Amino acid sequence: MTSKHLLGVTLLCGLVGSARAEPSGVVGGRLMLRAGNSEVSLDAARAALGGEALVLELRRGAQVLEAALDDDGYFWVTAPAGTYRLEYVRVGKRAEFFAPQEIVVEPGALTCAGTVALELERVEDLGANVSNRVTVTEQCAETTPRLRAVAGPAGVERVAISRPGSQYEHYSGVDWRTLAIGLRAEVALGEHAALRGLFRLPPLAREGVFSRWIFLVGGGGIRGDRDEVAFDITLGAGVKVWYFDLLAIGGARWPGVEGVAGGPIAGGVIRMHSVILGLGLRAEALPSRATFLTIDLAPFGLLGSLL
């Protein structure tokens, strides 16, 4: 390789490296401690905690950055641009966790994240995680000049007040096992016996209104008086309450055979289940009044518990 080639490769590597480097910025704000109805200085808090160090850290994924924190509670940190979580104050070897706040670092800017007030019953409780409340206010007119003085000439001034973050960044959702045990074979015993296949879709959301919603789809045959079979298909929607599924169902049954009427189906189901077995009651108002005791089995639940 000639010296020209070497120079070219070096320049190329330098260009690629500089293109990869994340632009950074400075973000800061003020941490205010409140106990009861009064503000407590960080010095007073440290004294009340036996001189334990108070440290503020911001995290993005697995990357944790320690913010500089002065005696008046002003904090700042230089970090690659992005959104960071502020969720605890370290108190010696312990930490006081509070409702997570998201702080944005803007590239090439000095961003004010506001004044984060952490309210406790007693300042001695800091680090004990008894109870706390966090509020964020925009007092950047006072904060930014102070940050500018301590953080240095960090570019244009911006205001991006920290906002509440979600409690969990990632959590396990419904996995294939949960879906697999939703497939069930059901025997319904009443005036006539029925055999059905079911699929129960569990709540897909972890929080909110949809965290209790369940759906059920099923179909099969019901034996009439003369061993003739009528087929039905039903859809159900409802809620999970404690261990019980409560569902309204609708569908169709055809053809009508002796002892079993055909036509639209309307009714309700109450059921409970384990991984393998389920037990329930199915009441139909249409096409005719009927009640069934249902027993269901999850074949994948059984197989999965053996493997």
Next chain:
Amino acid sequence: MNRAPLVLLLVAISHSACLRLSDPIYAVKPLRATEPLGAEYSLVFVSIQREGGLFARDIDTIYFRRVDPPGRGQVFFTTDEFLFRVFENRSVKDGNFLVHLSPGVYELDRLERGNTRWLLGDSARVASRIYITRPGVYDLGTLRLEKAGWLSNYSLVAQGDAGSAERSQQLWSAVKGTSWERLVPSSRRDMR
């Protein structure tokens, strides 16, 4: 009417709780960490010892409960009892447990083996309190489960072996080749 399939089904259902077809394969699987759901998670390695008679079996499930104000009550656990476990990594073995915890303050809440539960007293739970701030791999050491009297709750006594060479080697074997590997401090890797 041939009732053999029904009898076979009933036998399978009744035995699925106490023995599994995969037990011989599962028994030789090593302790191995599963991949985290997100970069914020930490891996906690803890061992539980308990007194037992001739037929004593190891605890199969441990529960950690978050006790800090924003996350209070949320439960995190690791278990040996889940569906199709033969296809997954083994995060519980011989009283050793690997559990994923997101940032927060946790207490060991309860221990289980099948339908048997060991409820911990207040002092034991407080003594087990851990603060997870920076994502990492943590070794809590061995905790010995003890009961002072018939009516008292169980207490936990730390055996003081957290970070020992033997445990570091166990932990390294469990995380090697996974994304947890980069979170193990180099000093502990050197102890393996």
